[in-house]
Amino acid sequence: xxxxxxxxxxxxxxxxxxxxTANLGVALARRGKRVACIDADIGLRNLDVVLGLENRIxxxxxxxxxxxxxxxxxxxxxxxxxxxxxxPAAQTRDKTAVNPQQMLKLASDLKAEFDFVLVDSPAGIExxxxxxxxxxxxxxxxxxxxxxAVRDADRIIGLVEAAEKPKPTLxxxxxxxxxxxxxxxxxxxxxxxxxxxxxxxxxxxxxTIITSTNRGNPVALDGKSQAGQAFGRIAARxxxxxxxFAVFADTDSVLSRIQKWFRNPNGGGGA
Amino acid sequence: MRWLDSLFRRAEPSAQIAKARLKIAIQxxxxxxSPELLMMLQExxxxxxxxxxxIDREGMKITTERGEGGQRLIADIPIKKVRAKPALGE
Numbered sequence: 066x067x068x069x070x071x072x073x074x075x076x077x078x079x080x081x082x083x084x085x086t087a088n089l090g091v092a093l094a095r096r097g098k099r100v101a102c103i104d105a106d107i108g109l110r111n112l113d114v115v116l117g118l119e120n121r122i123x124x125x126x127x128x129x130x131x132x133x134x135x136x137x138x139x140x141x142x143x144x145x146x147x148x149x150x151x152x153p154a155a156q157t158r159d160k161t162a163v164n165p166q167q168m169l170k171l172a173s174d175l176k177a178e179f180d181f182v183l184v185d186s187p188a189g190i191e192x193x194x195x196x197x198x199x200x201x202x203x204x205x206x207x208x209x210x211x212x213x214a215v216r217d218a219d220r221i222i223g224l225v226e227a228a229e230k231p232k233p234t235l236x237x238x239x240x241x242x243x244x245x246x247x248x249x250x251x252x253x254x255x256x257x258x259x260x261x262x263x264x265x266x267x268x269x270x271x272x273t274i275i276t277s278t279n280r281g282n283p284v285a286l287d288g289k290s291q292a293g294q295a296f297g298r299i300a301a302r303x304x305x306x307x308x309x310f311a312v313f314a315d316t317d318s319v320l321s322r323i324q325k326w327f328r329n330p331n332g333g334g335g336a
Numbered sequence: 337m338r339w340l341d342s343l344f345r346r347a348e349p350s351a352q353i354a355k356a357r358l359k360i361a362i363q364x365x366x367x368x369x370s371p372e373l374l375m376m377l378q379e380x381x382x383x384x385x386x387x388x389x390x391i392d393r394e395g396m397k398i399t400t401e402r403g404e405g406g407q408r409l410i411a412d413i414p415i416k417k418v419r420a421k422p423a424l425g426e
Contacts, residue, residue, distance in 0.1 A: 212354050212361075219362045248349025255355045259362060 068099075068176040071183050071303070072201035074225075076217030078188030080209045081238040084274060086185035087115040088285040088293070092300035094149035095285070098180040101140065103171070104154035105197040106187035107162055113153050117281020118143060127155035130167045136174055145286060150179075160192045165199035172200030181303075190224055198225060204233035205265060210240055210251035219260055234265035236299060241270045243315040253310075266299035268292050269313045366400060366407070374398050381411055390416035 073086045083106075090102040104112035107127065113119040121141050124134035129152070136152075143149040152171075155162060168184075175182045186197030198204065204225050208218040218235070225233050237253055244250035257264055271292035277284045284293035285300075291313065298308045369377075378398045385391055392414040399410050 212358050215358055216361055216365065220365060223366065245351070248351050251351050251354055251358075255351065259355070259358055 068179045068181055070172045070176060070200045070202045071181060072186055072197050072204050073183060073207060074186035074194060074197060074204060074221055075188065075207045075214070076190060076221040077208075077214045080207050080214050081268070082188070082207050083111050083115050083185050084278065084283075085205075085207050085236060085238065085268075085296070086112060086183050087283045088296035089300055089303070090116070090149055090151075090181075090183050091143075091146060091283045091285040092288075092296045093181050093183075093303065094143070094146040095288075095297075096300060096304065097148065098304075099148045099178070100181045100183065101150045101152060101175045101179045102183045102185065103152045103175075104185050105163075105168070105193060106185060107154045107193065108156065108159045109187065110154040110156045112151060112185050113141075114281065115278055116143065116151055116283060118151055118153075119281075122153045125153045125155040126171070127158050127162045129171065130163050136171070160187065160196065163196055165196055168196045168199045190220065194221075194224070195228075198228050198230065201230055204230050205236055206233045206260075206262070207236045207238050208256065208260075209238050210245070210253075210256055212251075215251065215256055215259060222260060222262060232262055234263050235260060236266045236268060237264065238268045239270045240267055240313065242313040246315055264310070265302050266295060267310060267313070268295040268299075363401065369400055369409075374400075377409070378411075381413070385413060389418050392416050 071089075073082050073089070075082050083104075086102055090100045094100045102112060102116070103126065104110055105126075106112075110125075113122060118141050124139035126139070128134040129136050129139045140150040140152055143151070152175075172182055172184070182200075184197045184201065187193035206218050206221055206225075208214045222233060235257070237256055240253070241250055245252045253264065253267055269291050271284070271290055273284050273290035274292050277286075277290075277293075284290050285296040286293070288294055288297050295311070298311065301308045378396065381398070382391070382393060382396070395414040397412040399412075401408055401410055
């Protein structure tokens with residue numbers, strides 16, 4: 066069998082690439098798919114903490130590439146989801162420790178055993194980005210509805226095209242429906258008009274992302290939160306299902322703040 | 337009563353400002369053909385088109401844009417007049 070390599074990238078840092086990779090990995094594994102997540106951000110390892118697997122790392126991607134460990138030894142299996150495995154980045158090396166040819170080899174080895182190989186790209190457009198995009202069968206671009214993130218996404222779309230990859234699809238992350246309604250945040254349609262690529266998902270801003278990441282339990286594990294459900298829908302779309310795009314409630318409205326306060330009075334619901 | 341006006345007039349929504357600024361910034365980012373190459377292309381086009389029609393060289397503009405079907409080169413060439421006797425090559 067041959068799986069699909071999906072690279073998750075953005076250009077700008079801090080827009081949610083790692084959170085997206087972790088949650089799509091979880092959501093696909095929950096649907097019974099065998100998934101390997103690769104942390105391609107060498108020197109700034111983070112996928113491990115977001116997935117809650119940081120205490121189990123023995124070998125990393127550079128150990129595999131340089132022949133000190135076999136791929137099987139370096140892959141860490143998620144105990145909550147046995148179909149989900151992660152290949153951690155090296156923390157003490159830099160991005161030049163791996164080259165695009167080595168990434169292609171690694172990905173082709175993983176494709177033989179997994180349905181999906183998700184590559185978490187580092188920010189930027191340099192060496193690490195090129196490593197992450199080299200093995201991609203599909204590219205997913207994560208952006209937030211902010212000028213800097215959208216501009217960088219546009220640059221990345223150009224570079225993905227230049228790498229002769231299929232047209233990337235877009236995840237619009239951290240959307241705040243209340244601000245969009247007031248005209249104070251770029252709407253989904255605005256971002257799509259500017260970037261001219263297809264949408265594969267919208268993830269609303271959700272405090273649950275922070276609390277779940279604090280615990281090392283990605284939101285898609287239980288799928289109860291808005292963001293967790295959004296990642297579940299994106300996973301379904303990646304599998305070719307035709308899932309309608311959700312319309313999100315205005316979480317900034319006075320009513321929803323009151324509701325939030327009643328659910329969690331100590332949570333500082335006013336903010 | 338200016339203060340009253342300013343009290344009730346809603347400022348332009350910031351998302352619209354963001355969209356307009358982004359469009360311009362991205363248009364500049366996308367025109368990744370070097371200025372030198374664009375100049376050379378402009379000369380080539382002028383030479384070719386001038387054989388058939390009189391054009392306004394000063395008013396001519398060459399830009400690049402990326403849309404649905406990929407990147408495109410756009411030449412905006414004001415026509416002065418179509419020559420009475422087009423110089424048809426062979």
